């Protein structure tokens with residue numbers, strides 16, 4: 001089995017690289033996730049070749065995600081996707097609201113059905129999306145938001161030379177083989193003082209680190225993710241960019257989802273018992289996970305100098 005010679009993020013030698021798991025969901029024999037003991041990042045090795053990566057995203061990504069999320073994810077039906085992600089949108093608005101510019105231009109990279117952008121349009125912001133999936137792109141344009149197939153296509157229009165006030169992406173960075181260059185491209189598209197705000201999974205997910213559920217371990221580490229960041233490894237990456245930043249923790253999945261994982265060993269429990277618990281218990285559970293550092297989501301906030 002091939003072993004990594006160094007950390008692909010901090011370049012520390014092979015002595016610092018240890019296998020986290022060889023259960024790679026959707027992966028090939030011989031692939032594993034490693035953790036670097038220097039910067040704390042986890043990464044897939046061997047990773048996908050650029051050809052495999054392209055093939056995966058063009059042809060297979062929505063089918064792959066449908067297989068994981070079930071039909072409720074709405075990956076094939078944009079209107080349903082907006083509806084299915086209403087809870088995701090309101091969760092994000094809790095930390096986004098106070099950080100939104102009063103006016104100006106917002107870009108979301110990988111906007112899918114643009115469920116995050118409609119509420120920002122309502123607040124008077126001028127929004128534009130980048131989305132490689134044609135089904136989503138057409139839908140977003142039909143709702144009056146400019147949407148490009150790639151960031152390169154958007155840059156080529158020359159329309160946004162004055163820069164964006166806010167750039168967003170969610171659950172994109174972990175798929176990108178060159179994360180520093182990816183973030184730098186967005187910093188170049190921001191106005192001075194503009195913000196880049198993004199979400200990624202936290203490798204200190206409570207189902208792994210607190211409850212250590214074997215079924216979740218087999219589900220969590222997926223071939224589509226090149227990286228799994230923790231707070232320390234994200235700090236390492238953001239420090240290399242030279243701008244002020246902040247990292248928040250957030251908890252996407254609720255107590256019901258966690259109970260169903262523990263009972264049945266599968267996803268899909270969101271909201272199942274919420275009516276019994278009441279909102280207060282759900283909120284306290286989320287807050288306790290965030291406070292302990294064992295929360296499933298990291299939010300990176302970079303302010304351009």
Ligand SMILES: [Zn+2]
Nearest residue numbers: 007010036039
């Ligand atoms: Zn490292």
